[in-house]
Amino acid sequence: MSEVEAAITRVHQEEWARVVAALTRRFGDLDIAEEAAAEAFATAVERWPADGVPPNPGAWLTTTATRKAIDRIRRESKRDDKHKEALMVSDDDPLEPPAAIGDDRLRLVFTCCHPALAMDARLALTLRMVGGLTVPEIARAFLVAEPAMGQRITRAKAKIKAARIPYRVPEAEDLPARVTGVLAVLFLVFNEGYLATGAGTDPVRHELTAEAIRLTRLVRALLPDDGEVAGLLAMMLLIEARRPARVSAGGELVALDEQDRGAWDTALIAEGHRLVRERLVAAAAGVPPGRYQILAAINAVHTSARDVRDTDWSQVVALYDQLVRLDPSPVVTLNRAIAVAELDGPEVALAAVDRLEDKLAGYHAFHVTRADLLRRLGRSQESRAAYDKAIELAGNTAETAYLTRRRDQLGRPLASEGDT
Incomplete structure (x- = not known):
């Protein structure tokens, strides 16, 4: 190039x-x-x-x-x-009267996230209009066919036009009802930047994670007392802090347990931890945490450990237990199983993961998790097949390189391998 x-x-x-x-x-x-x-x-x-x-x-x-x-x-x-x-x-x-925060991109987010649109349409439209992702990239993010995604975006734009949805930040009294959809969009934009799925793009798209963080800060300025806004911002900051250590010089994804924690951004970690502590005070006062606050707390546990061996896995599992009660989705259950593997062993975790196969067969992280658990159990042939499927489904060059290396290590003695 x-x-x-x-x-x-x-x-x-x-x-x-x-x-x-x-x-x-x-x-x-x-x-x-x-x-x-x-x-x-x-x-x-x-x-x-x-x-x-x-x-x-x-x-x-x-x-x-x-x-x-x-x-x-x-x-x-x-x-x-x-x-x-x-x-x-x-x-x-x-x-158009001046909004509380006069930012064109924030207005665009609220327009794309209008409640007149279905949630999946809001997410797709914002990724296209604000994130600049192509239709194929968005289709990959949603795990749906490209033509269906194109039609979804077209219908969403047509509905905005037909319903004369205004291009503005909502009035203060309307913000709480509108913010849930906006947070979901910003979460997905951040995720796409955190591990990009688009062909020909960098494996980590800092401009997307930075934009998601910037817009979330603006939403927090609009709703400073909203716990979920603070939770989402904290989660983003704690994940973004690890970005300098997430991809090797050779372009390979570096797993959390293998990262150089000295390269993490301590300022972002400190800010994220402060936000998490604020929400813990609110929880102690009787305000139960929401989904993003729990995810932020999980990331706070990970970034509090100076070494992966110091990670408090019992606390991580307990937080996932809270999250499952709020969001019993297959993906959350899968992530909980990953933490259970560190606490109760890979055999217990694999049993939980295998129960999700009918729901997550097309989700690459499901096969990544199975491959690792099978490897740790010494079931190399099954692990290799799971790695092959994960590589087939992975849409990120850095992750593909990582998974290929892990698969190719299967012939080595287990004692020479590190846990993922």
Whole structure:
């Protein structure tokens, strides 16, 4: 990949949401915003190799996309010409009162997460419009077929247009009812950055994790007393703190027990722990923790241990027990089994994992977990088959490299292998 191609990829990751959000504010149409932004990036691919990357790529893209949008509007005679012409002349937004936090991308998130949309549509639309992921990447994240995902996003945009859903941050009294969907979206955006599924992308997409954290901070400023907002932010910070140690110099995923804990970001860990302690005080006062608060507490236990051998696995399992009561999903049950393996042994954990096969057969982490547990039990042939399936389903180059190495180690004595 040339330097210009690399720059275009980086700029797309950094500027897509800003361009789409700015165009949505100006033209009030997600289709126009998305298509004009895509055309602007296509123009960059054509022109930048010859002309060079402009000093301010974001401004160049926004200007180019605005011109593309205006050209499209002028071609569509059925639109209200006077209203649209006014938008073309001025970039002001006088009809919309200023929100509590005037951030185009946050407005875009709340628009995409409107309760008029089904939850799966909110998640998919936000990953496309805010995260800049392609339809195939989003389909992989949702474990659904690509055509079905494309239709889901198209229907969501059409519903926003038909229902005249406003492009704004909700009023203060409406925020609590709207925040659950927003948190779910931000969680998924963060997860996609934490272990990216898109072909040709970096295995860890820092711009997505950073954007999810940034937007979650804005939501926390809107709702400073909401425990789940604080919990999600804490969880993100504690996971992001481990990012410098998660991928080796050779591009291979590094498992938690093998990471250089000295490379972890201590400032992020301290902030995450402070938020968790705040929620523990609230829980002691009779406010039960929610899903994100429990996940944050689990990550606080992991980041409190200076060595993996110091991890308090009994506390981790107890926290997962709380989480299962709130969210008895197969994925949560699978994660609990991973912790049980450290506390009660791989045989007990494998029995719990195998009961999930009919629900998680297409989920790569299920096969990763089985492969590791079978390896630890000395069942190498079965472990190899599970690794093969996990590698087939994995969508991340760093994880594929890690799993391939672990599979290829199966011929070695178990005493030479470390636990995952």
